[in-house]
Amino acid sequence: MAADGSLAGVALRRGAPNSLQRFARRRSSIALLMTTPLLVIIIGLVAYPAFYAIYLSMLNRRMTEFVGTLNYEILLESETFWMVAFQSCFFAITAVLLKALIGFWLAHMLHDIPDKGQRKWRGMLLVPWVIPPALSTLGWWWMFDPSYSSINWLLAVISVPEVPWLGHHWWARIAIIMVNVWIGAPFFMIMYLAALKSVPEQLYEAAAIDGATGFQRLRYVTLPMMANIISITVLFSLIVTFANYDIVRVLTNGGPRDLTHVFASYAFQVGILSGNIPRGAAVSLFMLPLLALCAFFVLRGVVRRNKEQM
Amino acid sequence: MAEVSLRKIVKAYEGDVQAVKGIDLEIADHEFCVLVGPSGCGKSTTLRMIAGLEEITSGEISIGGTVVNDIPPRDRDIAMVFQNYALYPHMSVYDNMAFGLLLRKFPKAEIDRRVKEAARILDITVLLDRKPKALSGGQRQRVAMGRAIVRDPKVFLFDEPLSNLDAKLRVQMRTEIKKVHQTVKTTTVYVTHDQVEAMTLADRVVVMNHGIIEQVGPPQELYHRPATRFVAGFIGSPAMNFIPARLENGAAALNLVLADGSVLPVPEDRTARYKPHAGRAVLLGLRPEHLTEPREGRGTYADIAIQPEVIEPMGMETLVHFHMGEARDLCARIDPTLSASPGAPLRLTADMAHMHLLDPESGRVV
Ligand SMILES: Nc1ncnc2c1ncn2[C@@H]1O[C@H](COP(=O)(O)OP(=O)(O)O)[C@@H](O)[C@H]1O
Ligand SMILES: [Mg+2]
Numbered sequence: 001m002a003a004d005g006s007l008a009g010v011a012l013r014r015g016a017p018n019s020l021q022r023f024a025r026r027r028s029s030i031a032l033l034m035t036t037p038l039l040v041i042i043i044g045l046v047a048y049p050a051f052y053a054i055y056l057s058m059l060n061r062r063m064t065e066f067v068g069t070l071n072y073e074i075l076l077e078s079e080t081f082w083m084v085a086f087q088s089c090f091f092a093i094t095a096v097l098l099k100a101l102i103g104f105w106l107a108h109m110l111h112d113i114p115d116k117g118q119r120k121w122r123g124m125l126l127v128p129w130v131i132p133p134a135l136s137t138l139g140w141w142w143m144f145d146p147s148y149s150s151i152n153w154l155l156a157v158i159s160v161p162e163v164p165w166l167g168h169h170w171w172a173r174i175a176i177i178m179v180n181v182w183i184g185a186p187f188f189m190i191m192y193l194a195a196l197k198s199v200p201e202q203l204y205e206a207a208a209i210d211g212a213t214g215f216q217r218l219r220y221v222t223l224p225m226m227a228n229i230i231s232i233t234v235l236f237s238l239i240v241t242f243a244n245y246d247i248v249r250v251l252t253n254g255g256p257r258d259l260t261h262v263f264a265s266y267a268f269q270v271g272i273l274s275g276n277i278p279r280g281a282a283v284s285l286f287m288l289p290l291l292a293l294c295a296f297f298v299l300r301g302v303v304r305r306n307k308e309q310m
Numbered sequence: 311m312a313e314v315s316l317r318k319i320v321k322a323y324e325g326d327v328q329a330v331k332g333i334d335l336e337i338a339d340h341e342f343c344v345l346v347g348p349s350g351c352g353k354s355t356t357l358r359m360i361a362g363l364e365e366i367t368s369g370e371i372s373i374g375g376t377v378v379n380d381i382p383p384r385d386r387d388i389a390m391v392f393q394n395y396a397l398y399p400h401m402s403v404y405d406n407m408a409f410g411l412l413l414r415k416f417p418k419a420e421i422d423r424r425v426k427e428a429a430r431i432l433d434i435t436v437l438l439d440r441k442p443k444a445l446s447g448g449q450r451q452r453v454a455m456g457r458a459i460v461r462d463p464k465v466f467l468f469d470e471p472l473s474n475l476d477a478k479l480r481v482q483m484r485t486e487i488k489k490v491h492q493t494v495k496t497t498t499v500y501v502t503h504d505q506v507e508a509m510t511l512a513d514r515v516v517v518m519n520h521g522i523i524e525q526v527g528p529p530q531e532l533y534h535r536p537a538t539r540f541v542a543g544f545i546g547s548p549a550m551n552f553i554p555a556r557l558e559n560g561a562a563a564l565n566l567v568l569a570d571g572s573v574l575p576v577p578e579d580r581t582a583r584y585k586p587h588a589g590r591a592v593l594l595g596l597r598p599e600h601l602t603e604p605r606e607g608r609g610t611y612a613d614i615a616i617q618p619e620v621i622e623p624m625g626m627e628t629l630v631h632f633h634m635g636e637a638r639d640l641c642a643r644i645d646p647t648l649s650a651s652p653g654a655p656l657r658l659t660a661d662m663a664h665m666h667l668l669d670p671e672s673g674r675v676v
Contacts, residue, residue, distance in 0.1 A: 200394075200396065202392050202394065202396035203396055203398060205361075205363050205383075205390075205392070205396065206390070206392065206396040206397075206398075206457075207398075207409075208362075208363070208382070208383045208384055209361060209362075209363075209383045209384065209388060209389065209390050209410075210384070210409050210410035210413060210457070210461075211384040211410050211413040211414050212384065212413055213384070216413060220398075220409070221398065224398075224400040225399070225400065227400075305400075308400070308441050308443065
């Protein structure tokens, strides 16, 4: 290996050394060359659209004039915008919490099933996650129909009064969360199941002998061992849920009275449907600092734990 | 501290696999008892049933006089050291050791006292703040033992605790474990597949094979008076030689006649014991240390001529590997100063006073 390398080096040095050869021989130039495809993709698909959006958000409605931060100022003074901000946070936090809890519970149930039966349950429980959300949301939309559909009919069977699912804004918010949880919980389930499987059985045995009850094993062994997966999954889901668009669009289209809009659906409403692209861009850019902050804290925790363990 | 007793213990896994086939064992208070046997013979299963990690199919286990069949591990007052240590990776060494006491609601000061004391015994005081990741194999092993010691349980259970260490560290930790047992004197059940570990550590060795107990006894007794062919072959390294022979009535005493016609005299004090087997095919069991270069002195010696196949100089002795007709993989131990070479005929002496006679059908030593 070493002999080969030095031989090649000698051969290169013997040839007439031009500047191109010298450039190609430097390690840093090779590194740059090899990362170029990735850099091109990141610049083209991430950096450029992001900066273009920032630029757009500083134009006037007809995109003829530069107006600085005017769009942001107008948004911050608008009552609807604050309602959207509240609804986005309420939706994302509640939905992610519920998804995490239900996913955790499902993962535990699955983990206790012997391997043979587990496959089939795992497959069935993943179904909501693999159906295209726009389609399944449409299905839910039918089921939420106040007079003709299944949910209210079932409620009637157990003599619960009719619920105006999509007619009242709080019920509509709950409906949106329900659908999002239904679609998203399997993702948490599968991640947590993988994490549960990676905890060595002997740690539980050691804890059982050390005197831990079932709950204490969960508290002192399972949760700390899963901490990284839990926080990464929550972060990932928080980003996706916060930026959710399709459920709101299909189920309520922001109504009633714009009270169920989240950032993404509101940005679409303002930017595309009402034709104010710069203001729409400004709306969507409000998500960035919130999520960045969140990502910073979560990833810091992950890095710290990684350094200490494993 | 307490005695442990196993009565007619059976463990069947699904699909009718019997891993443990009805064993009886009484382990005395303070005793260091080693379960030894080849891989898959049911040692771990037995130990895990004592720990309560494995359901008992039938039979009864009691610890300190209490039947524990239906008592969960946490209430059995035992501590266990696992082969891969099973330290909690997210806790410091101190917390790993304190965890069991914390769960049992010991006062903080008492926990601290016990952890520091165990750390002192095991010489890991400087490691208390580290995470398991930052420890070497031997250090992890000590922490795992510390976790057991601080609990001051009725019984220590070890499942192949040294198998993950390199040879040198293994010898060192072996001594360490023995030292700890001499200090704390807790009843100990120790599982290993290594007969050297078993011999050096145990007050009493339990040799297991295929889910049953072959023989129980102090190390010296197993070595000098094995009950079965399995024990005779398992205890001792290199293993005992088994040579097919016929037991025949000689002029004064009994003789063993080998396949090649050579005749080995049986010591006179064994005549009465072996008489009923005269005229039958038997197996002669002879340890390599009793198959040596020719010697002078009192006793019953017999000469054997062999052709060495492989010579292994070990320093303090030389091992000679050879075969005699049907009997393959035979081994002799000779003086390292003697010159021996593969293929060159060599004269050996069998010290018949240490012979064993086995019934080839039943595999029992007669
Ligand atoms: N969970 C299990 N299911 C089925 N068979 C098992 C299980 N655990 C162990 N066995 C079988 O029981 C026998 C004894 O295993 P074990 O006690 O682990 O042996 P060892 O003496 O090597 O510790 C082996 O033949 C093994 O294949
Ligand atoms: Mg084992």
